[in-house]
Amino acid sequence: MDPPPFERFYExxxxxxxxxxxxxxxxxxxEDAFQETFLxxxxxxxxxxxGQHLRAWVFTIxxxxxxxxxxxxxxxxxxxxxxxxxxxGRPAYAQLEHLAAGLPPTERAAVVLxxxxxxxxxxxxxxxxxxxxxxxxxxxxxxxRLRKELP
Amino acid sequence: xKISAALDRRFRKAAAAEGLLDVAxxxxxxxxxxxxxxxxxxxxCRIAYDADPEQELESLARAFGLRVLRSGLPVDDARRQLDExxxxxxxxFDVTLDVHLLAAFNQRVLDELARVxxxxxxxxxxxxxxAARPRAARAVGMVMNRNPLPIVLPCHRVIGASGxxxxxxxxxxxxxxxxxxxxxxx
Numbered sequence: 454m455d456p457p458p459f460e461r462f463y464e465x466x467x468x469x470x471x472x473x474x475x476x477x478x479x480x481x482x483x484e485d486a487f488q489e490t491f492l493x494x495x496x497x498x499x500x501x502x503x504g505q506h507l508r509a510w511v512f513t514i515x516x517x518x519x520x521x522x523x524x525x526x527x528x529x530x531x532x533x534x535x536x537x538x539x540x541x542g543r544p545a546y547a548q549l550e551h552l553a554a555g556l557p558p559t560e561r562a563a564v565v566l567x568x569x570x571x572x573x574x575x576x577x578x579x580x581x582x583x584x585x586x587x588x589x590x591x592x593x594x595x596x597x598r599l600r601k602e603l604p
Numbered sequence: 605x606k607i608s609a610a611l612d613r614r615f616r617k618a619a620a621a622e623g624l625l626d627v628a629x630x631x632x633x634x635x636x637x638x639x640x641x642x643x644x645x646x647x648x649c650r651i652a653y654d655a656d657p658e659q660e661l662e663s664l665a666r667a668f669g670l671r672v673l674r675s676g677l678p679v680d681d682a683r684r685q686l687d688e689x690x691x692x693x694x695x696x697f698d699v700t701l702d703v704h705l706l707a708a709f710n711q712r713v714l715d716e717l718a719r720v721x722x723x724x725x726x727x728x729x730x731x732x733x734x735a736a737r738p739r740a741a742r743a744v745g746m747v748m749n750r751n752p753l754p755i756v757l758p759c760h761r762v763i764g765a766s767g768x769x770x771x772x773x774x775x776x777x778x779x780x781x782x783x784x785x786x787x788x789x790x
Contacts, residue, residue: 458665458672459625471607487607488615495624498671 456504463491466511469579473512477519486522490515509562512580516570552599560595567592616675626669628678631655635690636778639755643678644668647700650752653774667705686755692785695722697756706752709737713747720761723786727765749773755782 456462470490474483493514501510549569553561559581566572566580567588577588620628627649629642640655641648642664649668652660664672676683681699688694703711716734720726726734728741728748737743748759754774760782764770772779783789 456670458661459670460661460673463673467607467612471611484611484614487611488618491615492618492622492624495619495671495673499669501670 454504456498456501456507459495459498462494462498462507462511466508467491470511470515473515473576473579474519478522482522486515486518489518493518506558506562506581508582509558509566509580512572512576513562513565513570516566516572520570553595555602556595556598560591560598563588563591564595564599568596616673617677619673620675620677624671625673625675625678626671627664628673628675629661629664630674630676630679630683632679632683632686634686636774636781639686641679641682641686642672643682644702645678646702646704648679648682648753648756649702651754651756653754653778682756689755690785695786699756701753701756703752709735709743710747710750712736713744714751714753714757717748717751717757717759717762720758722758723788725761725763725783725788728762728770729765731762745771758782761786761788 467487471483471487474486474490477483478486490511494511497514501507549565553564556564562581563577566577567574572580574585574588574592577592578584578586581588581591583591619625623645625645627642627644629640629650632639632641637653638655640650640652640657640660642650642652650660650664661672682697685694685697685699689697703714706714713731713735716731719734720731728744729738732738732740732744735744744762748762749771751757751759751773754760760772760779769776769779769783780789
């Protein structure tokens with residue numbers, strides 16, 4: 454199944470993406486993040502291989518933007534020791550996305566959204582088109598699978 | 605949370621301004637009903653009567669790419685010219701067209717069609733002759749039937765040898781209305 458024309462994709466997901474961003478960032482910052490989310494989705498849209506998991510996909514983009522915005526806010530000097538501030542180059546979620554790349558799509562999305570982006574299970578359930586219980590199950594079976602596969 | 609009209613508009617505008625769209629389109633009210641007007645970055649690529657949005661968006665996506673979005677900016681100029689035409693203030697359209705996906709024969713016929721002036725008519729056979737295929741009146745009829753840019757590419761100015769209007773993809777009433785607007789019918 455090919456992805457739908459972008460207009461359909463946008464109409465389907467814009468409300469809940471804005472809701473998600475507003476909850477995380479507050480109404481005002483959510484509007485900028487909303488535009489950035491769908492512009493990033495537009496840039497990546499031609500590279501999609503199929504039309505599945507689009508909801509989880511766009512939530513992942515929105516979650517990444519939330520994290521970028523949090524990171525961009527300069528941390529107070531007292532919060533970080535000097536040596537940490539300079540070596541903390543690779544954030545945990547990037548590492549995790551890489552590790553989880555081999556998981557089935559639903560488990561992968563659940564693991565990345567839970568442990569990489571710190572979404573709660575209700576939000577992940579919404580992103581995956583299921584519910585909190587299913588999201589928790591997907592995340593834990595993803596983690597079990599990762600433990601088995603990791604050396 | 606309900607998305608505000610301003611935020612929605614801002615995103616659609618930014619998407620076009622950043623050159624991220626394969627096709628931008630807008631729905632345009634006209635005396636002949638709502639027209640779907642679409643453009644790629646090469647030019648105007650479709651005008652559709654009575655567009656079933658679902659079907660039309662799929663068809664645009666298949667032809668030009670998946671990034672189809674309603675966004676006024678790229679089609680504003682064409683819409684303004686359509687308004688002027690319907691108000692009787694414009695006889696020729698000054699827009700770049702994207703017909704590069706059409707077969708060579710269709711392009712040649714539409715090229716000739718574009719030269720038929722406001723207020724005049726030709727027959728299918730004459731247009732075929734002008735496109736150097738004098739016996740291809742029927743094929744020319746098919747090209748008119750599939751004209752992706754009616755009104756701007758004036759297939760309403762092509763009529764049967766008997767003087768009958770014959771056919772129009774948007775319906776004969778519209779063909780008649782357009783010819784009347786141009787003073788080609790009394």
